[in-house]
Amino acid sequence: xNKTELIAAVAAAADLTKKDAEKFLAAFEGVVTDALVEGNxxxxxxxxxxxxxxxxxxxxxxxxxxxxxRIAASxxxxxxxxxxxxxxxxxx
Numbered sequence: 001x002n003k004t005e006l007i008a009a010v011a012a013a014a015d016l017t018k019k020d021a022e023k024f025l026a027a028f029e030g031v032v033t034d035a036l037v038e039g040n041x042x043x044x045x046x047x048x049x050x051x052x053x054x055x056x057x058x059x060x061x062x063x064x065x066x067x068x069x070r071i072a073a074s075x076x077x078x079x080x081x082x083x084x085x086x087x088x089x090x091x092x
């Protein structure tokens with residue numbers, strides 16, 4: 001499902017116009033992004049949790065030359081699936 005299909009599905013499920021569903025999706029993306037940038041986690045109980053994990057600086061290898069190289073420390077979003085969603089996907 002791509003973004004256009006998601007907007008259409010949300011609009012149909014919530015009895016909204018596609019424009020309103022698109023505004024909702026854009027607002028949701030913005031709020032989640034802002035929360036993660038501020039260091040907060042977003043938790044929808046039973047559905048998902050998104051938080052930020054820190055990756056330490058480490059040594060890797062250049063795949064073309066095989067030479068060692070430093071990989072800088074970074075932050076990455078992490079998505080954890082909630083039990084309700086996991087059970088639905090597994091047909092329980």
